[in-house]
Amino acid sequence: MHSVDVITAPPAEGALVLSGRLQRSLSLDLAQLKRYESVVAKPFDLRCYTTDCFIRSVEPYRGVRLTTLLTDAGLPNDVPGEFKRTVFVAVGHDGYVVTFSWHELFNTPVGEHVLVAYECGGRALDAEDGAPILFSGADILPAPRHVKRLARIEAHVLRAST
Numbered sequence: 001m002h003s004v005d006v007i008t009a010p011p012a013e014g015a016l017v018l019s020g021r022l023q024r025s026l027s028l029d030l031a032q033l034k035r036y037e038s039v040v041a042k043p044f045d046l047r048c049y050t051t052d053c054f055i056r057s058v059e060p061y062r063g064v065r066l067t068t069l070l071t072d073a074g075l076p077n078d079v080p081g082e083f084k085r086t087v088f089v090a091v092g093h094d095g096y097v098v099t100f101s102w103h104e105l106f107n108t109p110v111g112e113h114v115l116v117a118y119e120c121g122g123r124a125l126d127a128e129d130g131a132p133i134l135f136s137g138a139d140i141l142p143a144p145r146h147v148k149r150l151a152r153i154e155a156h157v158l159r160a161s162t
């Protein structure tokens, strides 16, 4: 899918918006997410970091890698190499926030397991099920970066404070 057809309209209700320091903003509803190449994750147990409690077992998710979406939006490169200083802030519909770094996503094995999921165990997920769900399949305790109803990905290029 090419991004040209998704940048002009205002974000649709429930769409995922990628914005900030990217070459273009994207607004993607579930149907548009499904047009990207998908991958299927391994089943896993959701465990909370704070309590270390088991929440539930999750069947395999299908979704698009976050790196695929960020590559489509275009990483910042106005200053050559500045994309390596980018952090990505992922925000749920309720304001819940988690972070990723460019290195983590593009330069470690973690990135290949970070999905924006819209299907679980072969069944389509809708907003009531929490779709789209951002999750990081290589995390030790997966619940914190298992963001229900992912609403936004903001890209920020960091610099050292002076």
Ligand SMILES: Nc1nc2c(c(=O)[nH]1)N[C@H]1C(S)=C(S)[C@@H](COP(=O)(O)O)O[C@H]1N2
Pocket: 047, 048, 049, 055, 092, 093, 094, 096, 143, 144, 145, 146, 147, 148, 149
């Ligand atoms: N949108 C959103 N997703 C979220 C959270 C949240 O507050 N908002 N909390 C996270 C944390 S810390 C945990 S432990 C689990 C809780 O999952 P549950 O609500 O399905 O039990 O959701 C994760 N995903």
Ligand SMILES: [Mo]
Pocket: 047, 048, 049, 050, 051, 143, 144
């Ligand atoms: Mo948690």
